[in-house]
Amino acid sequence: MDKIIISPSKYVQGENVLGSIASYVKALGANPLAIADEFVTGLVGETVKESFAKEDMPLAMDVFNGECSRVEIDRLTDICATQKNDVIIGIGGGKTLDTAKSVAFYTKIPVVVVPTIASTDAPTSALAVIYTPEGEFAEYLLFPKNPDMVVMDTKIIAGAPVRLLVAGMGDALSTYFEARANMTSGKSTMAGGALTRSAQALAKLCYETLLEDGLKAKVAVENGVSTTAVENIIEANTYLSGIGFESSGLAAAHAIHNGLTKLEECHHLYHGEKVAFGTLVQLVLENAPMEEINTVLNFCRSVGLPTNLFDMGVKEINKDKLFAVAEGATAEGETIHNMPFPVTAQSVFAAILTAHQLGQ
Template sequence: MDNIIISPSKYVQGANVMANLATYLKPLGEHALVIADAFVTHLVEKAVNASCQQQLVEAYFTEFQGECCITEIDRITEHAKAQHATVIVGIGGGKTLDTAKATAANLSLPVAIVPTIASTDAPTSALSVIYTPQGEFSEYRFYAHNPNVVIMDTQVVANAPTRLLVSGMGDALSTYFEARANQRSGKATMAGGAPTRAAQTLAKLCYEILLSDGLKAKLACDHNLASQALNNVVEANTYLSGVGFESSGLAAAHAIHNGLTLMEECHHLYHGEKVAFGTLSQLALENAPLDEIRTVIGFCRSVGLPTNLNDMGVTNIDRAKLLQVAQASCAEGETMHNMPFEVTPEAVLAAMLTAHELGSAVI
């Protein structure tokens, strides 16, 4: 198996880089279809239009309706055709960005990804997570190449609700542990080969930054400050986690997240909040050292990530419903099968209940 690492062609990060957006768009195309929801459009439209006017780039906004599903992707694809777009721009959260990537792939156009939050590692990847219109996980859709450019305005991130940054930490938290499991199993990564040492190093650095700077970044975001700690965590949440997961592999944590989308009680949670519990469950599944589990629980508590089912809104611990989650996490094609041992739904159920108890206790 070949060793493969993939990444976006360009990654740009800094405070107030939104003002220079068109500088990075113009080499890709001069007719930009900008995908953003109503709130984000109100937030960035003036700055985007000003930048595009300076660079003689035409920008057309289209409103994202809230779910990265086939009907929404098809609708925006038709709009892009009607506007004769030559570059697709996604501005907003993970589902907006995944929809932009899918639209660009449908039309074989370049894509610029501009997150307004650092809540997932979706921006840098050559894939989209597709959901049903009701918000349940459907499939991963893979693309021939990563985004042409990813632009992270850390002041915009700092101005967003702190919970979104913390959710990104939850998503990034899984990167090292899933990379480690994938390396042990020898399974192919999302990049289609064996992990490189570089990708594994990025995954580990991602975890180290979260432990060292996560709480400080949260406190800075509470005050809308783009501090050095926040800058470091934005890079960890976005670039290190993005390249780390895609080129080092996913495993149990994300499979359990996908299973949790079946539970109505968890629908109010952000992606990374569910992944954080999935990470704890993966560590229980692996029978990881208790000291390691303590460290992860302590980090989650310090920044406000859930460590048990009650934290996620599951007040009634119904084993039958949790077994359905476990069964979904072990479905054919799920990343659960990248674990370095055979996993059964019953083992996942035991791991989730163990994680719940450990995450509820003072250990």
């Protein structure tokens, strides 16, 4: 199997970089469409419009409806075709960005991804997570290439609610452990080949950065300031985790997340909050040393990530519902089958209950 590492064509990170976004976008197209939800449009819409006005470029904007579903992708694809847009800009959270990537794929135009939060590693990936209009996981959509550009305005990201940055840490937390599982199993990664030493190194650096700077970054953002730790965590949550997961592979943690979307009590949680618990379940599933499990538990507690089902909003342990979660996590084609041993719904069910107990 060939070794493959993939990444965005350009990654830009800096304070107030959104004010000069047009200077970066003009290299890709002359008739852009920007999508953002109502809140993000209110937050950064004027800054983006002013940037394009300075460059004497047109800009069409449309309001994203909040769910990365086939219905929304089709709606925006039609708009792009009608307006003859030649580049799409997604501004906001993971679902907005995944929608922009999907529209770019179907219309065959470049995409610029502009996260306003660092809550997932979605921005850099050649992948979108498609949900039903009701918010249940439906499918992964794989693209032939990564985004043409990722633009991270650290001032805006640091100004977002701290819970979002912490959720990004939860998503990034799984990167090293899922990479390690794929390295052991030898399974193909999301990049379509064997993992490289470079991707392994990025995945490990991601985990080390979280342990070193996670709590410091959380405290800084709680106080409305950006520090070196915040900059490092934004890079870890986005670039290190993004390249790390995609070129090193997903395994149990993200499959557990997908299973948890079947629990109505967990619908209020962010992606990374569910992935953090999925990471604990993966460590139990592979019978990791207790010292390692405790390190992860302590990290989660220090930054406020859930470590048990009660933390996630579950009121009582319903074993039938949890077995349905385990069945969802082990469905055919799920990434849990990248683990270096056979995984069944029964073994996942047992790991969920054990992780829940250890995390209390």
